Amino acid sequence: MNPRDQHTGSAVGSAAQPLRSDAERNRARIIAAARTVFGRDGLNASMASVAREAGVGIATMFRRFPSKEELVAAVFADRMDAYVQATEEALADPDPWRGFTGYIETVCAMQAADRGFADVLTMSLPGAEALEARRAEAYQGFLELIARAKDSGDLREDFTSRDLVLLLMANAGVLSATGDAAPDAWRRLVAWMIQSFKTPSGGELPDPPDDAALYQAMRRASLGVTSTETGKGH
Amino acid sequence: MNPRDQHTGSAVGSAAQPLRSDAERNRARIIAAARTVFGRDGLNASMASVAREAGVGIATMFRRFPSKEELVAAVFADRMDAYVQATEEALADPDPWRGFTGYIETVCAMQAADRGFADVLTMSLPGAEALEARRAEAYQGFLELIARAKDSGDLREDFTSRDLVLLLMANAGVLSATGDAAPDAWRRLVAWMIQSFKTPSGGELPDPPDDAALYQAMRRASLGVTSTETGKGH
Numbered sequence: 092m093n094p095r096d097q098h099t100g101s102a103v104g105s106a107a108q109p110l111r112s113d114a115e116r117n118r119a120r121i122i123a124a125a126r127t128v129f130g131r132d133g134l135n136a137s138m139a140s141v142a143r144e145a146g147v148g149i150a151t152m153f154r155r156f157p158s159k160e161e162l163v164a165a166v167f168a169d170r171m172d173a174y175v176q177a178t179e180e181a182l183a184d185p186d187p188w189r190g191f192t193g194y195i196e197t198v199c200a201m202q203a204a205d206r207g208f209a210d211v212l213t214m215s216l217p218g219a220e221a222l223e224a225r226r227a228e229a230y231q232g233f234l235e236l237i238a239r240a241k242d243s244g245d246l247r248e249d250f251t252s253r254d255l256v257l258l259l260m261a262n263a264g265v266l267s268a269t270g271d272a273a274p275d276a277w278r279r280l281v282a283w284m285i286q287s288f289k290t291p292s293g294g295e296l297p298d299p300p301d302d303a304a305l306y307q308a309m310r311r312a313s314l315g316v317t318s319t320e321t322g323k324g325h
Numbered sequence: 326m327n328p329r330d331q332h333t334g335s336a337v338g339s340a341a342q343p344l345r346s347d348a349e350r351n352r353a354r355i356i357a358a359a360r361t362v363f364g365r366d367g368l369n370a371s372m373a374s375v376a377r378e379a380g381v382g383i384a385t386m387f388r389r390f391p392s393k394e395e396l397v398a399a400v401f402a403d404r405m406d407a408y409v410q411a412t413e414e415a416l417a418d419p420d421p422w423r424g425f426t427g428y429i430e431t432v433c434a435m436q437a438a439d440r441g442f443a444d445v446l447t448m449s450l451p452g453a454e455a456l457e458a459r460r461a462e463a464y465q466g467f468l469e470l471i472a473r474a475k476d477s478g479d480l481r482e483d484f485t486s487r488d489l490v491l492l493l494m495a496n497a498g499v500l501s502a503t504g505d506a507a508p509d510a511w512r513r514l515v516a517w518m519i520q521s522f523k524t525p526s527g528g529e530l531p532d533p534p535d536d537a538a539l540y541q542a543m544r545r546a547s548l549g550v551t552s553t554e555t556g557k558g559h
Contacts, residue, residue, distance in 0.1 A: 254517070257499060261514050264498020265491060272542035273534035280491050283518055286527025293520025300507035308506035 118155050118165075120145045125166045129207045134163060160218030163211060170208045171225050174201065178232030188245035191236045192285050195255065199262050199281045203274075206266060209259055247292050253299040258284050352389050352399075354379045359400045363441050368397060394452030397445060404442045405459050408435065412466030422479035425470045426519050429489065433496050433515045437508075440500060443493055481526050487533040492518050 124145035128136045138159055142152040156162040164171075177197040184190030202209040216222055233252060240246035261284075262277050269276040287293060300308070358379035362370045372393055376386040390396040411431040418424035436443040450456055467486060474480035495518075496511050503510040521527060534542070 254513075257510060257514055260499045260502040260510075261495035262498065264496065264501065265494045267498065268494040269534065269539075269542040273538040275531065276491060276494075276534045276539070276542070278531040279488070279533050280495050282528075282530045283488070283521045286530075287517040287521035289527055293523055294516075296516045296520075297509065297512040299513050300503065300510045304507040305503075305510070308503040308510070 114155070117145075117147055117151055121147060121152060121155055121162070122166055125162055129163075129166065130205075134207060134210050138162070158218045160216045164216060164219030164222040167208055167211045168222065170201065170205060170211070171222055171229075174198070174208075174212070175225050175229045175232070177201075178229045178236070181236050182232055182239075187236075187239040187243040188289070191240035191246060192288075194233070194236055195258070195285055195288075196281060198255070199258065199277065202259060202262055203266055203277050206263065209263060212259070245290060247288055247290055249292065249296055250288050251299055253302070253305055254288070256305055257299065348389070351379075351381055351385055355381060355386060355389055355396070356399055359396055363397075363400060364439075368441060368444050372396070392452045394450045398450060398453030398456040401442055401445045402456065404435065404439060404445070405456055405463075408432070408442075408446070409459050409463045409466070411435075412463045412470070415470050416466055416473075421470075421473040421477040422523070425474040425480060426522075428467070428470055429492070429519055429522075430515060432489070433492065433511065436493060436496055437500055437511055440497065443497060446493070479524060481522055481524055483526065483530055484522050485533055487536070487539055488522070490539055491533065 121141065125141045128141050128144050132140070138152060138156070139149060141162070142149050145152070156165065177194055181190040181194035181197075184193065212226070230252070233255070237246065237250065237252060241248060241250075258281070262280060265277045265280050299305070355375065359375045362375050362378050366374070372386060372390075373383060375396070376383050379386070390399065411428055415424040415428035415431075418427065446460070464486070467489070471480065471484065471486060475482060475484070492515070496514060499511045499514050533539070
């Protein structure tokens, strides 16, 4: 059991009161098992398979996590914290371009380290309000990073937040193809893209997909939890 | 039965002599069925499932295509022709940069139109010498396109042929995520990348993966036929 699991467990509990120690242990075991199962089978893995991996009964499972959204939120709470923190650190950088590019690199590195998290970023989890609120916070921060880097004249005017989504999709393709054989190949893709985002513009670009199409695509691409989609999303 | 199948059938036949008309029909049916099955299940689909889809017996199947490599080669022969032709057309362009970028766009468009073909480009098919020879031809042409565009001062010196492989992997990620929801999203990714390839350099880049690592990754990513790998490839 790792200390992060403990933290995650207490930070995003569906039960706010302190858990008894065996309940805490079960909770941490379930989260650790869910990390394994989600990592292996994607986020569409069943609650039952997570319970099996954790070695707990299905009743215990649902007592700790009444819905899959809550389980996903608990598993990825620390990643979401890091994601929000990356926005804050980027905004604290006095250099708007360095802040912007550092943020892009950090998010792509988080995706390289944990591909399940990239799925979480692109799906809506209506049962997990705390996570949704943090995601919205990070998104607002990203819009501000974009505005700052355009104001300073560093970022091309035709860059939109949807280009980060495109980059995450592209990065997923490189990560999935290269895997352990060339684990740093994605860094070169990200560097090419960041250099292209910089002024002066290298030319016209085809329009990005509109928001509706892109978010439909993201929901389509995300696994399993998409069935809970409510039309929310940014 | 479509005329292209006929052409494909006669161009890359395992039997060079003219086929009797029912044999020709079977051959075309098998190729059409293989397109369907490979498109649906990937290139690791079994010969038996292709025979089932074609409604021919397994004996007929193996009489027409003694190995899966030969079937794959026949299915994709016309695509490989188009691929080689794209190199030739690009080299015929008096403007080295326009030739180079047009080629990148064409190859990415071919990938968007037929994702199975992108797999074929990145795997070695030792049983299909004619296809392998054409692939090698296209690769030599691409190296020449790169050299021309560097000589004219348009293409960054740090671009390597491996960057096209990276781009194809990235493009696969966008295509797979966006699909029908945003079918043109990939064009924007490709435009960002091409603009970044243009001089002047936007800065240092992380090294590309070395050839061995990249081709190991490609074989790992390609489906099924990888078991026939012989260490060949460029």
